[in-house]
Amino acid sequence: MEYSWEKMTAEQLRERAGLGGLVLLPVGSIEQHGPHLPTGVDALLATEAANRVAAQLAESLSVVVAPTLWWGLAEHHMRFGGTLTLSLPTYHAVLRDVCRSIMRAGFTRIAIVNGHGGNISALNAIVNELTAELPVTIAVTTYLTAAADDVADILEGQSGVMHACEGETSMMLAAHPELVVLGRLSDAHGPECGLQSDNVPVYLWRSFEEITESGVAGDARLATADKGEKLLAVCAQRLADLLAAPETWHRNATIDRQAAATSVGS
Template structure:
């Protein structure tokens, strides 16, 4: 099947996918500042794009459908820059619960929440456990950049993984949405290297506003980004996500 996006299918087509026990991908992103050169929708756009590509790959072997993405996540740490929308944790929980409940009522039993924003990671790990208990259905969770960690690491020149508005995110945006890049600001698009909170080895966690970490709004170095790197990472992350789908973690 060439169409995998829920909101581009008819109700009859979706019922047919449910009858096949198709996998449902639920992309979750964020709407927040991404430095001087990228739009605020980066995390939403990239999560949805990787899900679309992964679904097309996996649909050669099993039924897959991608829900409309959730474009807003947990972005309190970016609010100081402006241009950012954020949810509270209870709101994100309620939103995910209602969407997952609707998916289950539509006849599906295999849901994979796919995250595109580092600030969502720890919350979505916990919420996945809550949703599995509340809905009596096994919900799975993955960050696309975690699934594709190896290809991201092997492709980037200046960093080992995604940071923020960095070489990696900028490269993927160049590949998927080149019309949204503000190339005249690329020279300013660099900042300190950071570690995602969920991957930190620090013994103590404290909330820190992102403007205290980087004045440019960028963590990492976007100046060495390229569309070729971006296509390699998008394709590799999609393949890694498709492999997760085909391993069927819900069958455990």
Template sequence: MATETEWMRLTAEELRARAAADALVIVPVASLEQHGPHLATGVDIILAGGVAARTAARIAAAGAPVVVTPVVWTGLAEHHMEFGGTVTLDYASFAAALGGIARSAARHGFRRVMLLNGHGGNAEAVMVAASELSIALGIKVAAGTYWHMVPEVIAPILERQSGLMHACEAETSMMLALRPDSVRLDRLAEAHGPASTRVEGQPPGLALRRSFRAISESGVIGDARAASAEKGERLLEAISAAIAGLLLNPKLWA
């Protein structure tokens, strides 16, 4: 029988035992926002939760204690607001929510927390929050965006993109694997856009906020027309295996 890893399916007594065993707490972090004409707004919630669950299952199978909190479902999505269908927080509210979760875990005796992010707009914010929380709480708080953490396992699976983008080949494929009812196949022909959120001559290290409406008429970055459920399953397995390997590294938490 597989080890239960969901925080909300464990009793308080069982969670105290996990804390005493130095379990890793994985906090999936996401967003509720537009994902083009073909995907429901809950993509990041579903995918962050799916990656976290599969990662935790692999960690547990390796004999290491781990628990996964429910998904933090809203984050920093101001750049999607013009499309509608989006909920956004300001940084102070977002950081406060993450802080409350990490602080609660620390008060219960957990000493290791991983903020596993599944929304591009949260990427820098979760890293800042993790650093501040590590200092404030005196525990180890790590943070990372799943496709930034293991890009080497994502690119070889894709046909039309070099990596995961937005409402793209990768995200659409994983949604077809996890929640096909949230994919509008009749709109897939429209589900393509530019290959980057940056203008010509803008390097990755130079940030300048733009609305997605100004970047992509469809709300898509990349090309979802090559998506498939088979590709999505391969992505989910490769990503979770690679992240589990990273989080099982004892040097990370030393």
């Protein structure tokens, strides 16, 4: 079954919308990923994850994968070169217009599938705003989060996916091996670090260049295609299970209504 928006006719999309279809909207970033990976890793892997989720969901519900929004918020990578970034107001405006277009095509549920850590805080806030503006249900997830425990079990040298690391490099070896520069894997390592806002009592913006000279956080030398396939498979399975569960959407709708009531009463 076809589920890529750009490969379907308008008639086919209207039919999916009429069946209460769910639209997956992959979002990523174009930014440096060390000496061994292409700049499009986050967009490529978000797309791969969304397609795998759709393949599983298509057996039980109507689903469409929208074209990937490859741009994102990557100011912290700009000093390395090779990076494209948007300002926050532009990113908000682009997402608003895309979600509004999806709504006008007849769909009422959108799940933004994110592949870039630098987008997370902004996406959470933007989805709050869009939910208030548009009469559709919008969810956001970073595809790795639903399977965090499984990811930790698969990786050998890290507790989670970092940047251009064992995890991301393994997934690229599984999904796009032709884009991995194998001859530079020996240089693809750096200090371990998670999101800059994780467990930090006072947050300050930092360039990624201040964290790692190589542009890598973690150790890509441990990457294998087998690990990558396992990571992609379990992330897709866990996320598909969540998105297929009625309580996922019901709980969000309940929270939205409670938030709206509180706002009106304050």
